[in-house]
Amino acid sequence: MLALDRNSAAFDFPPVRGRAFDYLIASSPHSGSKLLSEALHQAGSAGAPQEYFGREAMADFARRWGVGTIDNYVRALRKHRTTDGGVFGFAAHYHHFEDQIGPGLMADHFAGFRPILFLRRDRIAQASEWAKATLLGRTESEDGEEVASGAPRYDAKLVDDLADQIAFEERGWRDYFRAEGVVPHVVFYEDLMLDFGGTTRAVFEYLGLETPRALEDQTLGATTNQPVDLWAWRSRRGIARSRRRSGPIRRAATPTSEAWASAPQPVSLLTGP
Numbered sequence: 001m002l003a004l005d006r007n008s009a010a011f012d013f014p015p016v017r018g019r020a021f022d023y024l025i026a027s028s029p030h031s032g033s034k035l036l037s038e039a040l041h042q043a044g045s046a047g048a049p050q051e052y053f054g055r056e057a058m059a060d061f062a063r064r065w066g067v068g069t070i071d072n073y074v075r076a077l078r079k080h081r082t083t084d085g086g087v088f089g090f091a092a093h094y095h096h097f098e099d100q101i102g103p104g105l106m107a108d109h110f111a112g113f114r115p116i117l118f119l120r121r122d123r124i125a126q127a128s129e130w131a132k133a134t135l136l137g138r139t140e141s142e143d144g145e146e147v148a149s150g151a152p153r154y155d156a157k158l159v160d161d162l163a164d165q166i167a168f169e170e171r172g173w174r175d176y177f178r179a180e181g182v183v184p185h186v187v188f189y190e191d192l193m194l195d196f197g198g199t200t201r202a203v204f205e206y207l208g209l210e211t212p213r214a215l216e217d218q219t220l221g222a223t224t225n226q227p228v229d230l231w232a233w234r235s236r237r238g239i240a241r242s243r244r245r246s247g248p249i250r251r252a253a254t255p256t257s258e259a260w261a262s263a264p265q266p267v268s269l270l271t272g273p
Contacts, residue, residue: 020086023114023207025049026177028093028169030130032189033118037091039200043212046204048081049089053096070100074109087209094169097176106180114207115177115184119170122190127163131155134162 023046027033040046051057058073065076082088092101106113120126135152177184185206192199197215204211 021088021112021114021207022110023049023087023089023116024110025089025091025116025118026094026097026173026184027091027118028126028166030126030133031118031120031166032126032192033091035189035192036116036118036187036200036203039196039215040089040203043204043209043215045083045085045087045209046207047083047087047089049091051092051096052077052081052090053092053100058100070105071108074105078109087207094172098172103176103179115182116203116206117173117177117184117186118189119186120166120189123163123166124159126166126189127159130162130166131158134158 025033025037037049041048041050052061061076062068062073065073065080067073067076077090078088081090132152135155135158173184185203187199187203200215201211204215
């Protein structure tokens with residue numbers, strides 16, 4: 001049994017010859033990047049970008065395709081998840097990059113890739129969502145399903161630690177892109193929520209693909225009417241109190257694509273079947 005439906009053959013593409021380009025959606029946990037991945041998959045022309053280098057995905061695909069090395073795994077991914085136009089996309093958190101991918105694999109299999117960096121301006125809200133999911137014993141699911149049993153107790157230290165982890169992942173991506181000499185197209189979760197059509201259109205233009213009309217006209221609803229995240233509110237209140245006691249806390253900048261170049265620099269390969 002597969003861990004996720006998206007790892008099944010139903011999401012595969014017919015075998016193709018030729019290669020147009022690869023792209024990477026670089027993010028951190030609970031950033032909301034799956035909204036963008038799903039939009040790109042719906043288009044058909046942009047492939048099926050998902051977190052192929054997460055443990056559950058790698059275990060599922062290794063069993064499906066009978067591969068045992070990382071190189072054969074990537075070849076199988078290309079065979080089954082590349083569009084008829086030769087486009088292959090994948091998503092990864094920085095810890096996936098550290099644990100499973102690395103610069104060597106990128107150079108060997110994804111040379112010339114087009115990077116998309118997905119960020120969330122409200123890092124406290126992101127950390128709060130991640131903390132609640134962690135305490136409930138579940139992770140962000142690729143199909144959007146969440147199963148909760150009871151309300152977890154607020155944990156300020158966990159939220160703070162995860163906010164630091166998010167900052168670490170963002171800094172890791174920035175350092176890698178800078179070392180490779182590439183400038184990513186930056187997408188913010190908040191922009192996607194407020195202007196889904198315009199934000200996705202900019203991504204398709206960056207990739208050189210036509211934007212489906214259905215996506216241009218789609219909206220996700222304004223965020224101003226969303227309920228207040230009490231965990232994030234409590235964490236911000238704690239930060240405000242700390243600032244009053246010890247002065248302002250400096251936060252790393254999250255530059256746009258245009259400002260990227262001048263921004264301040266801040267197990268085993270496969271799980272056994």
